[in-house]
Amino acid sequence: MPQTELILPKMGESVAEATITKWLVAEGDTVNADQSVVEIATDKVDSEIPAPVAGILLKILCAEGDTIAVGAAIAIIGEAGELPNAPVTPDAEPTATPKTTSATPVDEVATPPPAQPASIPTPTIETNPSIASTPAAASAMGSEAPRFHKGRFFSPLVRKIAEQENVTIAELERLSGKGQNGRVTKDDILSYINTRGTTQNTTTDTVPTEPQAQPPTVSSKTTASVSPLPSPIVQSGQDEIIEMDRMRKLIAEHMVKSKHTSPHVTSFVEADVSAMVQWRNSMKDDFLEREGEKITFTPIFVEAISRAIRDFPMINVTVDGTNIIVKKNINIGLAVALPSGNLIVPVIKNADRMNLFGVTKAVNDLAQRARDNKLGPDDIQNGTFTLTNVGSFGNVMGTPIINQPQVAIMATGIIQKKPVVIESPDGDTIGIRHMIFLSLSYDHRVVDGALGGRFLRKVADYLEQFDVKREI
Numbered sequence: 001m002p003q004t005e006l007i008l009p010k011m012g013e014s015v016a017e018a019t020i021t022k023w024l025v026a027e028g029d030t031v032n033a034d035q036s037v038v039e040i041a042t043d044k045v046d047s048e049i050p051a052p053v054a055g056i057l058l059k060i061l062c063a064e065g066d067t068i069a070v071g072a073a074i075a076i077i078g079e080a081g082e083l084p085n086a087p088v089t090p091d092a093e094p095t096a097t098p099k100t101t102s103a104t105p106v107d108e109v110a111t112p113p114p115a116q117p118a119s120i121p122t123p124t125i126e127t128n129p130s131i132a133s134t135p136a137a138a139s140a141m142g143s144e145a146p147r148f149h150k151g152r153f154f155s156p157l158v159r160k161i162a163e164q165e166n167v168t169i170a171e172l173e174r175l176s177g178k179g180q181n182g183r184v185t186k187d188d189i190l191s192y193i194n195t196r197g198t199t200q201n202t203t204t205d206t207v208p209t210e211p212q213a214q215p216p217t218v219s220s221k222t223t224a225s226v227s228p229l230p231s232p233i234v235q236s237g238q239d240e241i242i243e244m245d246r247m248r249k250l251i252a253e254h255m256v257k258s259k260h261t262s263p264h265v266t267s268f269v270e271a272d273v274s275a276m277v278q279w280r281n282s283m284k285d286d287f288l289e290r291e292g293e294k295i296t297f298t299p300i301f302v303e304a305i306s307r308a309i310r311d312f313p314m315i316n317v318t319v320d321g322t323n324i325i326v327k328k329n330i331n332i333g334l335a336v337a338l339p340s341g342n343l344i345v346p347v348i349k350n351a352d353r354m355n356l357f358g359v360t361k362a363v364n365d366l367a368q369r370a371r372d373n374k375l376g377p378d379d380i381q382n383g384t385f386t387l388t389n390v391g392s393f394g395n396v397m398g399t400p401i402i403n404q405p406q407v408a409i410m411a412t413g414i415i416q417k418k419p420v421v422i423e424s425p426d427g428d429t430i431g432i433r434h435m436i437f438l439s440l441s442y443d444h445r446v447v448d449g450a451l452g453g454r455f456l457r458k459v460a461d462y463l464e465q466f467d468v469k470r471e472i
Helices: 136-142 156-164 170-175 187-203 216-226 246-261 274-290 300-312 356-371 449-464
Strands: 004-007 018-021 036-041 046-050 055-060 067-068 073-076 262-272 319-320 323-326 332-334 387-390 408-412 414-420 431-442
Touching: 004 170, 036 073, 067 408, 156 170, 156 356, 262 449, 300 332, 300 356, 300 387, 300 408, 300 449, 332 356, 431 449
Parallel strands: 332 387, 387 408
Antiparallel strands: 004 073, 018 036, 018 067, 036 046, 055 073, 262 431, 319 323, 408 431, 414 431
16 A cells, blocks of 8 residues: 555644644554544644554654644554655655754854755855845845755744744754754744844854954844843742643743734723523523523623624624635634633634524533543634633633634623612612623724724623523
């Protein structure tokens, strides 16, 4: 049989990579078609990849802990006794024997780089004509982007980060990688970029053709344009240092990316949800006895949001450069707190096409499977709007961060009894009502205050006008 590559599949919208967490089989083991072979993790969900065919696992191309781009080959399956072919997937890293000359570690970047083989030209500075003379590289990356040649291999993800951060090929060649066969991983280059400001001057000085008398102000400007230096952390002997787990690191990166991508604005509304509370209190016992599960306020919020999105479809969009993509499906993501303290956002697909009973069933199912770590890749894909309930923690209101590539997220606060003025044709009175704060964070590139404010007000109107005589 022909050899088959095990490819890292697309795990969801905006997910470009995944981390290999555990190989479930070893090289040389027999695998069956659809048998789980490897466990992977993204910033959204953990999952297992099945074998596409039956055969022998000839070669594992990625080690546990490696971060791999979507579409890359991670293993080769064939027949017993075969030698594995080199992967042909464009995004996969080759399995060639590593160079005998190891790269210089990041903290020793001032040391001159080891000599390169005669067949590979050694880069000097970014404007070296021998490097910039490649038309494709110059047109694709610009005059300030790094130039790559047929020397040491760097994955597409590493190259992309280098281009965005103006990391030169000379700098990449000096990095020591923690990946398979010493390859530079995403974590390696990000770690280098974070510490680059402290080594930028010495890196520049080691380039043979760089003028030694260059004014220090040039180097300081370069450093400032790359990344600001973090404030020094003062620790005492009594402090405890806890390393972020994998999911927390990915969540942190996702949140920072969202703030860098979207100019956030938050609007607030206070709503009288007394009718909604009265209805739910009258239904919850019968529903629990009949269906064996609880009915919460979340399905009612999802229903109101879905109806408001139909009234204001420009909330249900995403941004692609200078284009606005209006999503026709209304898919509501629910931010769920996991026992570990991390968050995940399962998605209710086509929430506007469900009745309240269907939404309730979907909410309960997704929330339970999220807490049991049983969500699949499809459960967290294609969300167009997100709801988060900060009231479950006793909070009055919140200013949530947009879940990219969406443009809006709504937070619901705790429902509290308050004395309020009740207007009527016979005069105003003061009564005790159930009140809630709703907050909407939105992307000010495409959602202005008028649209965001009217949308949020419409959600509140639907909640306030809830029919206490509804059946479910």
